[in-house]
Amino acid sequence: MRQRILAIVGAIALVVVALVVRGIVTGSDGASGTSDAKPIVACTSDLMAVCQALADSGDIAANPPTLDLARAAIATVDNRPLDGWITWDPAPGIANLDAEAGGKTRPWSTAQALGTSPLGIATLIGIQPVLPSGCSLSPVVWDCIARAAVEEQTPVGIGTGTTAGSLARLYPLAQALVPKGGDFRDIAAADLKAIIDSPNVAQADFPNQAKTLVTQRGALDILVGPSAGLNALRGTRTAVAGGTAEAVNATVVLVSRDGANIGSVAKAATSDTTAQALRGTGVVPGTGRLAPEGRAGELYAVRDKVDS
Amino acid sequence: MHIRTTAVRLTALVLAAGLVTASCGSGGGTNANQDGLGDPGDCTVIDMAVSSEKIDLMTALAKSFNGSDDAKLGDGCAFVRPFSKASGxxxxxxxxxxxxxxEGERPVIWSPAASSWGQILNQRLADDGQxxxxGDAVSFQLTPLVIAMPKPMADALGYPAKPVGWADIAKLSTSKEGWAAYGHPEWGAFKLGKTNPNFSTSGLSALIGQTYAAAGKTRGLSQEDLDNPKVTAFAKNVESSVVHYGDITMNFLNNWFRTDRDGTSLLYASAVAVEEKSVIDYNKGNPDGILKPGETPRKPRVPLVAIYPKEGTLYSDSPLYVLNADWVTATEEKAAKQFIDFVQRPSAQKKVLEYGFRPGNPDVTIGAPISKANGVDPDQPSTLLQVPAPPVLLSMLQKWREQRKGARVLLVLDVSGSMKEAADPKNPSGPTKLDLAKxxxxxxxxEFKSDDQVGLRIxxxxxxxxxxxxxxxLLKVQPMSANREGLASKIRDQFPQNATPLYAVTGDAFGDMVTQYxxxxxxxxxxxxxGKNDDGDSSDDRQQLTSLLEKLRRGTDGENAKSVRVFPxxxxxxxxxxxxxxxxxxTNAAAYDASNPATITKVFTAVVSNF
Known part of the structure; x- marks a missing residue:
């Protein structure tokens, strides 16, 4: 009897040892990998085409999950630890701040840019957006766009102000609202909310708002987004893209969960299919650099005010 | 809790009303429209319930899809079968x-006129714990609500150089001068056509539009706004010019088109709230948007112009829902999604445009027939209104019941001997036709409000x-506050008697109502x-009918006519x-088909939706 018990204990010990060894070999904690150890990489919903391209080429695990700021402070989806996240800069920094605020360790390490585009605006031919006195649309002055939404209730498509993509688009408008001598924490929450509430239809991510601009005339007077994406909307009647006087970029980044090795994903992101998917999100692949370190803190404050 | 209960009741009212629409012969009927679709064979059949205004388009798209490579489903195939069903x-x-x-096969795909119906459905299910x-749906086509107006009238208002909106409609509605103020006394008073918002997406959108205009807002309509006396007064002003309501816009369009033939369309109605697509159809000579076999389009003598209300408007967005229902299999769901992908492709979206809807795919540019040549403007609307929160929406509908134009109605009930026949021939001992009618x-x-005046004639x-x-x-025409119980009691007392002197009685009833106009x-x-006219002498039936029709038309035509509508x-x-x-x-009204006696309750309610 005693021998049998020892045999069972021994077998269990062997299984445990095998799992530990496997974890070391795959470079993960043993919980995230699939049998072929492909990294699990999530995308924000508006960048899912990029993840799908990587999954289709076998560079990341199949069925990539969606992840946005609301759940990014814990780098897991459905209890599956993530290896990486493709999102808009500086969302990983904001998620790290969220984690710290919750007494947890920062989940995300340094990001790298996959593509970027300066932010611009699109309008509809035949609809003259109401702008504050002294403002015009060419060249675009972000202060004018912000005040058009706040003071004139001009419907501006900017997203919900709580997602990675939306915060990247909102940044130049928020910056324009910073009072003299103050910082982002001093922006009037009511002004930020007025921008978010300016359209009579719900705010949405950039791809959906680009569609709304064109197909639901009257819903949006101004759409803010990556210029490369806006240019795709240019048409004879429907939309034009305007350049901006003060360049602010929206940048897609790949970030690894702290300790995970996703070097192969970064390399795969330069492939033709992934580059095409990146172009579809409105950025120019293979370009861009990260925003200054303080940007995450600034947009953290902005999101808090929108949410308040 | 009280608000929730009220909301549920009102939602139920909206939905019950919508159900009526489903049974009416002229509008969101239940008949499967499978003309030309052929035999599905061994393919997976995808039944699709669609709102009536797009049944022809969906049938055309289904024909293109069925049998194509796009319909291949593994080793098998998908076969889409649309049928018309009113959204409500x-x-x-x-x-x-x-x-x-x-009521038609259980659908796999549902496409109401607007996604607000999907929200109402989910709310209703949630209230029942289901x-x-x-879920989220693709909006594959859109059409905005507009105020359709005969071109000479729009010209007289200075449109489009001068924007026109609900505020102008309210002003015109109460103008003692009517069209004389615009140099056209021959057009008489301003007359508005609007469908009943409890039944019709157009009617609901129009009500939302006029209420926002009254409140001076484009968003955030509140209960306080609805309680504002100025908003109430504005609503009553607009409603005061309504010719009648009803369950479907095509009754107005058909009447307009018919009166256009004899040059009196300007006297029937000055404006009707419809979807943009309807203006295109009308101006192309197909007023109800459905070409029956043998029907040839004929351009109207007086075309319509779509006025995009200056205060803003709403879109009907035609969502395509794959139902999360237990009767939908995984294979059907997959097949449905293939069809939904198909209709979003540019080739299908061009077809959407051909039928007068705005494509949901931004890659297809808006062009003909959405053009000024057809009375519509692809560069409009300039302002979109926010859909009010459900409690505000329901309160708005409740208030409309009191704000709508009052009615003066004579119910004329056939109690001839044939009404004693069993309503269901398969159940001879069941209720008679008269039982169900009563x-x-x-x-x-x-459905009548207390100051509506209703009388009963058998x-x-x-x-x-x-x-x-x-x-x-049995009861003279007087306010429902005095008549309601008596009417119910008198109707209940009726029994089948003799023959059916239909023409004589119709003429007398019409004449009496004109006298008391x-x-x-x-x-x-x-x-x-x-039944048919049966007064004991069939030899003069044709002459009687001719005389009757002449009498009805004489009373209805002309700018000073006393318009009494006869709804048979x-x-x-x-x-x-x-x-x-x-x-x-x-009489520029509409007839209702209750050839199946089991539908009489729904049909009766649809008729009363005109008031």
């Missing part, structure tokens, strides 16, 4: 598990003490009959629907 009716059926009662049947009439009384031969009268007035109300006769209900399979339609059209 489908909502009610889905909320109750889509009972198999001859899970949602619809029940329906009594139920419909609940007809058959051999009435009265001398047995020589063709009709008897009240210009502040919708004046109408509701005529329920199960053709009840049972023996009723003479064609003749009743002629009678209705002679």
């Amino acid at each position: 009716g489908a909502t009610e059926l889905l909320a109750t598990g889509w009972p198999e009662t001859g 899970s949602a049947l619809v 029940k329906a009439a009594i139920e419909a009384l609940g 007809f058959t031969t051999g009435l009265g003490s001398n047995q020589d009268a063709d009709f008897q007035d 009240d210009p502040t109300k919708i004046n109408a006769v509701v005529l329920l009959t199960d 209900i053709a009840y049972g399979s023996d009723a003479d629907l064609n003749t009743l339609t002629e009678i209705a059209e002679a």
Whole structure:
């Protein structure tokens, strides 16, 4: 009897040892990998085409999950630890701040840019957006766009102000609202909310708002987004893209969960299919650099005010 | 809790009303439209319930899809089969598990006119503790609500150089001068056509638009706004010019088109709230958007112009829902998604445009027929209104019941001998046709407000003490506050008697209502009959009918006419629907088909939706 018990204990010990060894070999904690150890990489919903391209080429695990700021402070989806996240800069920094605020360790390490585009605006031919006195649309002055939404209730498509993509688009408008001598924490929450509430239809991510601009005339007077994406909307009647006087970029980044090795994903992101998917999100692949370190803190404050 | 209960009741009202639309012959009918679709063979059949205005388009798209490479489904194939179902009716059926009662096959895909119906459905299910049947959906086409107006009238208002909106409609509605103020006394008073917002997406959108205009807002409509006396007064002003309401816009468009032939369309209505697509169809000579076999489009003499209200408007967004229902299999879901992908492709979206809808795919540029040549403007609307929160929406509907134009109605009930026949021939011991008619009439009384005036007349031969009268007035036309109980009681007392002197009684009822005409109300006769004219002498039937139609038309035409509408209900399979339609059209009203006696309650309620 005693021998049998020892045999069972021994077998269990062997299984445990095998799992530990496997974890070391795959470079993960043993919980995230699939049998072929492909990294699990999530995308924000508006960048899912990029993840799908990587999954289709076998560079990341199949069925990539969606992840946005609301759940990014814990780098897991459905209890599956993530290896990486493709999102808009500086969302990983904001998620790290969220984690710290919750007494947890920062989940995300340094990001790298996959593509970027300066932010611009699109309008509809035949609809003259109401702008504050002294403002015009060419060249675009972000202060004018912000005040058009706040003071004139001009419907501006900017997203919900709580997602990675939306915060990247909102940044130049928020910056324009910073009072003299103050910082982002001093922006009037009511002004930020007025921008978010300016359209009579719900705010949405950039791809959906680009569609709304064109197909639901009257819903949006101004759409803010990556210029490369806006240019795709240019048409004879429907939309034009305007350049901006003060360049602010929206940048897609790949970030690894702290300790995970996703070097192969970064390399795969330069492939033709992934580059095409990146172009579809409105950025120019293979370009861009990260925003200054303080940007995450600034947009953290902005999101808090929108949410308040 | 109280608000929630009220909301649920009102939602139920909206939905119940919508159900009625589903049963009416002229509008969101239940008949499967499978013309030319052919045999699905062994393919996976995808039944699709769609709102009536797009049944022709969806049938055309299904024809393109079925049998194509796009319809391949593994080793098999998908076969899409659309059928027409009014949005409100489908909502009610889905909320109750889509009972198999001859209302069409249980759908895999549902496409109401607007996604607000999907929200209402999910809300209703949630209230009943059930899970949602619809999720996010693709909006594959759009059409905005507009105010359709005959071009000469729009020109007189200075449109489009001068923007026009609900504020102008409210002002015109109460103008004592009417069109004389614009140099056209021959057009008489301003007359507005609007569908009942409890039944129709257009009617609901129009109500939202006029309420925002009254509140001076484009968003955030609140209960306080609705309670504002100025908003109430604005609403009453707009409603005061309504010719009649109804369940579907095509009744207005058909009447407009018919009167266009004899040059009196400007006298029937000055403006009607419809979807942009309807203006295109009308101007192309197809007023109801459905070309029947043998029907040839004929361009109207006086075209319509789409006025995009300056205060803003709403879109009907045609969502395509794959239902999360237990009757939808995984294979059907996959096949449905293939079809939904198909209709978003540019080739299908060009077809969407051909049919007068705005494509949901931004890659297809708006062009003809959405053009100024067809009376519409692709560069409009410039402002989109926010859909109010559900409690505000429901409160708005409740208030509308009191704000709408009052009605003065004579119910004329056929109590001829044939009404004693069993309503269902397979159940000879079941209720008679008169039993069901009485029940329906009594139920419909609940739709009248207290200051509506309603009277009751029965007809058959051999009435009265001398047995020589063709009709008897059981209750004179007076306010429902005094008549409601009496009407129910008198209707309940009726029994089948003799023959059917239809023409004589219709003429008398019309004449009496013209004599008592009240210009502040919708004046109408509701005529329920199960037969043909039968007064004992068939030799003069044709002459009687001709005289009757002349009398009705004489009373209806002209700028100073006292418009009394006759709404006949053709009840049972023996009723003479064609003749009743002629009678209705002679007064610019509509006939209703209740050839299946089981539908009489729904049909009666649909008729009352005109008031």
